[in-house]
Amino acid sequence: MTEFLTAAVGLILAMLGLGLVSILRGPTDADRMMAAQLIGTAGIAVLLLLGTVTGVPAAVDVALILALLATFASIAFVKKGLSRLETDGADPGEDR
Amino acid sequence: MLPPAPALVTTAGGFLLVLSIVVPVAGVLLAFVLGERYVRQVASTVVPVGLAIAFAVLVLLPRSDGHLVYLLGAWPPPLGVALRADGLSAVMLATTAVVICAVAIFAATDFRPQSVEARAPFAFWILLLAIWGALNTIFIAGDLFTLYVALELLTFAAVPLVSLDGRAETLRAALRYLLFALLGSVLYLMGTALLYGLYGTLDIALLSHRVNADSGVLIAAALMTTGLLAKTALFPLHLWLPPAHAGAPAAASAILSALVVKGSFFILVRLWFDVMPGLPGLAAAQLLAALGAGAILFGSVVALRQERLKLLIAYSTLAQIGYLFLMFPLAFGASGKLESDQALAGGLLQAVSHATAKAAMFMAVGSIYAGLGHDRITGLCGVARALPLSVLAFAIGGIALMGVQPSGASFAKELLLQETARTGQWWWAIVLQAGGMFTTAYVVLVLSHALAPSDQPIVLVGPAPLSRDLAALVLALCSLFLGLLPWDSYLPAPSDAASKLFGIDALSKLLLPVLGGAALAILLSPWPHPLGSSAAWKALMRVVGPLRRGCLRFGSLIERGDEVLRQWSAAGISLLLVSLLLAASMLAAN
Amino acid sequence: MSAVTVFGLCAAAAVGLGLYGLIANPQPLRKIIAFNLLGSGVFLMFGIVGRRGAAAGFGNDPVPQALVITGVVVAFSATALAIALLLRLFQIAGSTTLNSRAAASARSDPSGH
Amino acid sequence: MNIATVFEIALAAVVLGLAIWTIAVPDTYSATVGFIAYGLLVALIWVRLDAVDVALTEAAIGGGLGGVLLLGAAARLRDTEAMTTEGPSLIVRLSAAILSASIAAALAVTILLLPDPAPTLAPAVVANAGATGMTNPVTNVLMAFRGMDTMLEKVVLLLAIVGVWSLASDQAWGGRPGPRHQADPNGVLAFLARLLPPAGIVVGIYILWTGADHPGGAFQGGAVLASMWLLVIMAGLVDTPPVRSRWLRLILVAGPGLFLAVGLGGLCFGSAFLAYPVAFAKPLILSIEVAMLLTIATTLGLLLAGAPERSAER
Known part of the structure; x- marks a missing residue:
């Protein structure tokens, strides 16, 4: 069972690596920022499996923090991106 | 000065050590809460208490x-x-307390809290207390990681001081300083990690009994030494120092130049003499001293070519830092073991006298700058009449620094010269003498401009409160009479050395640097002298003209070299090179 | 090859990359990122040291862990201060170069005295 | 080679790939995104090294808040990229690369040659754990055995705040840090900023509370709270407080202040500075941690917000 779970972790990591390659190359910033989301979801999966495999229940707490902070990073990105659009457009005073 | 065995019990009176850290830190917290209006009162309460401790x-x-x-x-x-x-x-605790006290008196008029513009005083007083707390921690912490936190505390307090006036230039200087200092502290932290991995402790006394000549220890030592050198701004890792020290407000420059660079220097001394006594070996020590000699040459020559007084003093700090590193090879005997504490005493004494003298000089220059509205050296004519006390403080500080008896610098030089004779390292005696001459050169240069008569009366643009000049003067006098203090109860210096400071012998030792310094000042300074139109000067120029032109060309070459070395990438590469060279020489020695 | 070996090499490589980026990249923001990378490499070294010292029922020596937590917070504050300086410099000078000579030639008037 | 090693190598490869990307990519913004991904993944390495406390810190502060800080700066500085001068010459880059590589190699060799059995303080930590009544060894080290470092590090955070604030212009001194955020009050951002923080606050407090006996603590909890606070600020629901506010300043010194006060209490009435009387050790440490949680959350939030930019009246 442990081997199976570890293999699953390895598979997720491999997928994550491949996903990162395609996303980070991506033409727009939005593509790149998907990386944080990808890490958020894949990282949570890895952590939950890892917690079970290695018998470290606190890994769940790390997954919890990862979920919150990855969301936060995405929101920060959206906010900066939006404000950039706005400064390029009509309202230069905001969010400089 | 290895303790006989790791002392693992609290001694009577040990609580004073706690207080010396807690009092400034409590001052920081209190000042932050009470805010702009009371910040100076908090500082003026904390300073005497700290001095008493x-x-x-x-x-x-x-x-x-x-x-x-x-x-x-x-x-x-x-x-x-x-x-x-x-x-x-x-x-070091006492020196820091005295200098901080003088700076606090000096700054009391500059950073008076006002109703409209309360940002600078708020930051200044809090950062001053924070620097004090950080330095005290550095001087007494017995643990390498606590030292790291203290080192970071020091950097975090020093960097905002540089950019206190908010001009773009000073912001750039502060950013360079911060980034380079961070690079230094990361290197230090790397060494700490390795030492913990090797011995399972970071306590200095315990480590000193556990270390042996392992390759891991030597690599850790090389990394930590390099990191500390970067924070001390030893040549060629000095890119951040001149703009930072010259751009800060005068009171801040005094603290930065006199005390902050001594913090990392002190940790370096602890590392080499206490954590791993003698382990780094003679070759690495020679390398450090060679960098020191380079600092003396580059710092002094570039200082003599500066147009602004504050930059001159900043470059002189660079040279004086180099002087501090001459003690390292002198402490090693021919066998590569640590033999003498006298060199260590000389080096520490030099650090103390530089701290007091340089703080006094920066404060005097601050007064001159505030009075004249500029600090161009060529525009100093007549300032001795307009601001006699400031110039006097500068002169006494300079005289103390150039090693006139009975100053601390002369005592330190005497100790180090004895060591060069004992260990047979005559080449460092030459560097020591040359360092004294260079110091004389830039002091003479400034004084000859300041004492020259002026055609038109000087109009002072700013107030010149007496308290500012007095603070600088007292500090300069401290430095001048340091050699008379009973050092033997604190430093391993022979108590009879001070008695040799007077007499015919001493006079001859004085004349050499003064004459040599005056010659260097004439040869290396590119600026027209106020007496340049007099007949005697012209006659002199006819004799030394070709030589002077050659020297000036040499000077401009050095200046260009300094500019190259102060590029970020050049400094970074030098940093890595220094660390690898140190590691190689340490590995070769063991 | 154990976890210590794999991640030890990883830590050393992160240190090397961080050092290179800090020195060779001209932009201050990239230097700050490189500093963070460098720092994380050093922290990982502490982690390796602690992992090797696993004993008494702990998988990792708690002392280096505590040192790393302190170090991470210090590194974060350093990053925040550096970025605040950088943004302020950009606001005032309009450029972020650390090279004072280039900055002076970029603007016509050399400021100050 | 067993399957665990394969997993470790894969993890190290992904992390190193991200590190190389972060250093090598020409666009600063992409480098920042790469660094965020790197920071979040390094947390996995820490879990693998059985250092969950550090993993929490690294995920929250290293990758999360640190990444957002860098992201904000990169967004603001984006337009400068075009005007930056060209990088250092090839020789400089080559020599920097060679020298950095040799330092990395020296480090790698040293790490691999560390002595076996490795020295450790873990047994000593266990033996003295009874004095504090807590079972999380890292919390014990941070709050008791090396309490001085932790207290000084809180002062470092405070100085960072002083440093950032000191960069304000004189007109803006005392005012609110950062720009005023505006968002559609009925938009998705405002919705999320109402939805997420309650959960986040619970998580933050949970991380603090569990820190007594399990991985967690004030730093990690504080970082989560800070991110929730910033989320609400970014959605325009509340504004940053003016730095003149006395309350704000009290919160900012609460952690180190209480720490110092308890330490001095130990000096006056107990056995030593920063020594806790055994009977009250746990409640004392917990109350310091609660104060630190508030201080850390506020400090981290304000460090991200930046220097005061607007006077408080507007």
Whole structure:
């Protein structure tokens, strides 16, 4: 069972690596920022499996923090991106 | 000065060590909460208390066998953290307290809290207290990681001081300083990680009994040394120092130049003499001193070519930092073991005299700048009549620094020269003498401009409060009479050395640097002298003209070299090179 | 090959990359990122040291862990201060170069005295 | 080679790939995104090294808040990229690369040659754990055995705040840090900023509370709270407080202040500075941690917000 779970972790990591390659190359910033989301979801999966495999229940707490902070990073990105659009457009005073 | 065995109990009076850290830190917290209006009152309460604590340590130390120990939380090392003070710590604690006190008096008029513009005083007083707390921690912490936190505390307090006036230039200087200092502290931290991995403790006393000539230790030592050199701004890692020290407000420059660079220097001394006594070996020590010699040459020559007084002093700090590193090879005997503490005493004494003298000089220059509205050296004519006390403080500070008896610098030089004779390293005697001459050169240069008569009367643009000049003057006098103090209860210096400071012999030792310095000033300074139109000067120029042109060309070459070395990438590459060279020489020696 | 070996090499490589980026990249923001990378490499070294010292029922020596937590917070504050300086410099000078000579030639008037 | 090693190598490869990307990519913004991904993944390495406390810190502060800080700066500085001068010459880059590589190699060799059995303080930590009544060894080290470092590090955070604030212009001194955020009050951002923080606050407090006996603590909890606070600020629901506010300043010194006060209490009435009386050790440490949680959350939030930019009246 442990081997199976570890293999699953390895598979997720491999997928994550491949996903990162395609996303980070991506033409727009939005593509790149998907990386944080990808890490958020894949990282949570890895952590939950890892917690079970290695018998470290606190890994769940790390997954919890990862979920919150990855969301936060995405929101920060959206906010900066939006404000950039706005400064390029009509309202230069905001969010400089 | 290795303690006989790791002292793992709190000694009587050890609580003073705690207080010397807690009092400034409590001042920081209190000042932050009470805010702009009361920040100066908090500082003026904390400063005398801190001064009293430092002197209490000074009094108590000889009575408790030369060591004070305090176990924080009553946890003995390696699990807990100990505070330890020996003679070196006590001397540095007292010096810091005196300098901070003088700077606080000096700054009291500059950073007076006002209703509209309260940002600068708020930051200045808090950062001043924070620097004090950080330095005290550095002088007495007995744990390498506590030292790291203290080092970062020092950097975080020093960087905003540089950019206090908010001009783009000073912001750039502060950013360079911060980034380079961070690079230095990361290198230090790397060494700490390796040492913990090797010995399972970071306590200095425990480590000193556990280290052996392992390759891992030597690599850790090389990394930590390099990191500390970057923070001390030893040539060629000095890119951040001149703009930062010259751009800060005068009171801040005094602190940065006199004290902040001594913090990392002190940790370096601890590392080489206490954590791993003698382990780095003679070759690495020679390398350090060679960099020091380079600092003396580059710092002094570039200082003589500066147009602005503050930059001149900043470059002179660079040269003086180099001077501090000459003690390292002198402390090693021919066998590569640590043999003499006298060189260490000389080096520490030099650090103390530089701290007091340089703070006085920066404060005097601050007064001159405030009075004239500029600090161009060629525009200083007549300032001696307009601001006599400021110029006097500058002159006394300069005289103390160039090693006139009975200053601390002369005593330190005497100790180091004795060591060069003892160990047979005559080449460092030459560097020591040359360093003294260069110091004389830039002091003479400035004074000859300041004392020259002026055609038109000088109009002062700013107020010149008496308290500012007095603070600088007292500090300069301190430095001048340092050689008379009874050092032997704190530093391993022979008590009879001070008596040799007077007499015919001493006079001849004085004349050489003065004459040499005056010659260097004439040869290397590119600026027209106020007396340049007099007949005697013209006659002199006819004789030395070709030589002077050659020297000036040499000077401009050095200046260009300095500019290249102060590029970020060049400094970074030098940093890595220095660390690899240090590691290689240490590995070769063991 | 154990976890210590794999991640030890990883830590050393992160240190090397961080050092290179800090020195060779001209932009201050990239230097700050490189500093963070460098710092994380050093922290990982502490982690390796602690992992090797696993004993008494702990998988990792708690002392280096505590040192790393302190170090991470210090590194974060350093990053925040550096970025605040950088943004302020950009606001005032309009450029972020650390090279004072280039900055002076970029603007016509050399400011100050 | 067993399957665990394969997993470790894969993890190290992904992390190193991200590190190389972060250093090598020409666009600063992409480098920042790469660094965020790197920071979040390094947390996995820490879990693998059985250092969950550090993993929490690294995920929250290293990758999360640190990444957002860098992201904000990169967004603001984006337009400068075009005007930056060209990088250092090839020789400089080559020599920097060679020298950095040799330092990395020296480090790698040293790490691999560390002595076996490795020295450790873990047994000593266990033996003295009874004095504090807590079972999380890292919390014990941070709050008791090396309490001085932790207290000084809180002062470092405070100085960072002073440093950032000191960069304000004189007109803006005392005012509110950062720009005023505006968002559609009925938009998705405002919705999320109402939805997420309650959960986040619970998580933050849970991380603090569990820190007594399990991985967690004030730093990690504080970082989560800070991110929730910033989320609400970014959605325009509340504004940053003016730095003149006395309350704000009290919160900012609460952690180190209480720490110092308890330490001085130990100096006056107990056995030593920063020594806790055994009977009250746990409640004392917990109350310091609660104060630190508030201080850390506020400090981290304000460090991200930046220097005061607007006077408080507007």
